[in-house]
Amino acid sequence: xxxxxxxxxxxxxxxxxxxxxxxxxxxxxxxxxxxxxxxxxxxxxxxxxxxxxxxxxxxxxxxxxxxxxxxxxxxxxxxxxxxxxxxxxxxxxxxxxxxxxxxxxxxxxxxxxxxxxxxxxxxxxxxxxxxxxxxxxxxxxxxxxxxxxxxxxxxxxxxxxxxxxxxxxxxxxxxxxxxxxxxxxxxxxxxxxxxxxxxxxxxxxxxxxxxxxxxxxxxxxxxxxxxxxxxxxxxxxxxxxxxxxxxxxxxxxxxxxxxxxxxxxxxxxxxxxxxxxxxxxxxxxxxxxxxxxxxxxxxxxxxxxxxxxxxxxxxxxxxxxxxxxxxxxxxxx
Numbered sequence: 001x002x003x004x005x006x007x008x009x010x011x012x013x014x015x016x017x018x019x020x021x022x023x024x025x026x027x028x029x030x031x032x033x034x035x036x037x038x039x040x041x042x043x044x045x046x047x048x049x050x051x052x053x054x055x056x057x058x059x060x061x062x063x064x065x066x067x068x069x070x071x072x073x074x075x076x077x078x079x080x081x082x083x084x085x086x087x088x089x090x091x092x093x094x095x096x097x098x099x100x101x102x103x104x105x106x107x108x109x110x111x112x113x114x115x116x117x118x119x120x121x122x123x124x125x126x127x128x129x130x131x132x133x134x135x136x137x138x139x140x141x142x143x144x145x146x147x148x149x150x151x152x153x154x155x156x157x158x159x160x161x162x163x164x165x166x167x168x169x170x171x172x173x174x175x176x177x178x179x180x181x182x183x184x185x186x187x188x189x190x191x192x193x194x195x196x197x198x199x200x201x202x203x204x205x206x207x208x209x210x211x212x213x214x215x216x217x218x219x220x221x222x223x224x225x226x227x228x229x230x231x232x233x234x235x236x237x238x239x240x241x242x243x244x245x246x247x248x249x250x251x252x253x254x255x256x257x258x259x260x261x262x263x264x265x266x267x268x269x270x271x272x273x274x275x276x277x278x279x280x281x282x283x284x285x286x287x288x289x290x291x292x293x294x295x296x297x298x299x300x301x302x303x304x305x306x307x308x309x310x311x312x313x314x315x316x317x318x319x320x321x322x323x324x325x326x327x328x329x330x331x332x333x
C-alpha cells in the first residue's frame with residue numbers, strides 16, 4: 001500500500017510517500033524557521049502564505065524522489081488538525097485537489113496521533129500503549145488500548161513544554177527556536193538554581209507557566225540586585241525542572257496502569273537529548289515495558305508520520321469527502 005501524506009499544521013510544508021507503513025520512499029520538508037526566527041516565533045499569516053508557495057513544489061519533489069506516479073498512490077492522507085487554521089487549510093485544499101483530480105480516497109489525519117504513529121516506522125507498537133506527546137503546542141499522556149483508540153490521561157493546564165522552552169529562550173536572549181538552543185546550552189551547565197515547582201490539580205496533568213515565570217523573575221532579580229548568574233547553569237536548572245515535571249507524571253501513570261506493554265514518545269521535544277537520556281534511565285525501572293523514541297528525522301513535523309497514520313486510518317475505514325475542512329482544535333482520534 002502506497003500512501004501520500006501532506007502536513008502543513010504549523011511552519012513546515014511537508015509531503016511524503018510511504019509504502020506499507022514502514023518504508024519511506026520520499027520525505028520532503030520545506031522549513032520556515034529562517035523566516036520566523038526574525039519575529040521570535042511563528043507568524044500564522046506569514047506561515048500560511050509560504051505554505052501556498054511551497055505545497056505544489058513539495059508534492060512534485062516527493063513523487064520524483066520516490067519514483068512514483070499518482071496512479072500508483074492508493075490514498076491521500078492529510079493533517080486535518082489541530083494546528084494553525086490558515087496553515088491547515090493549505091494542506092487540506094491540496095489534498096482534496098489531488099484526491100478529486102486522480103480519483104483517490106481522501107483520509108483525514110490527526111496531527112498528534114501521527115506523532116505517536118511515527119514510532120511505527122521503526123517498531124511494531126505493542127498494545128496497550130502509553131504515549132507521551134511533547135511539542136511546541138501540546139504536552140499529553142495518551143493511553144491507547146488498541147491501534148485506533150485514544151484516551152487522554154493527562155495534559156498541560158497552561159503552556160506546552162515546547163512553548164515554555166521558547167519563552168525561556170526569549171528571556172535568555174537565545175532566539176527562536178528555543179528548544180534546541182536551551183538543550184545545547186544546558187549540556188554545559190549544572191542544575192544549581194532553585195526554581196518554582198509546577199503545581200497541578202490533575203494526577204497526570206502538567207503545568208509549565210509557573211516555571212517559565214520563575215525563570216523570568218530570577219533573571220529580573222539578578223539584574224535588579226546587580227548580581228551575575230551563569231546562563232548555562234540556568235538553562236540546565238530550567239530543563240531539569242521541566243523534565244522532572246514530565247517524568248514524575250510518567251512514573252505515576254505507569255505504576256497505575258500495569259497493563260501497559262509499550263511506552264512511546266512523539267513530537268518535536270522528543271528530539272531533546274536530555275529527555276532521551278532520561279527515557280534510557282526509565283527503562284531500567286520498568287524492565288517489562290518496551291520503550292521507543294522515534295528517530296530524529298521524524299521527531300519534528302513531517303509528512304512521513306502523516307502517511308503512516310493515514311495507512312492505519314485507511315485500513316480502519318476512515319474516509320473523507322469533498323466537504324473535508326481543517327479543524328484547528330480537533331480532538332485526538
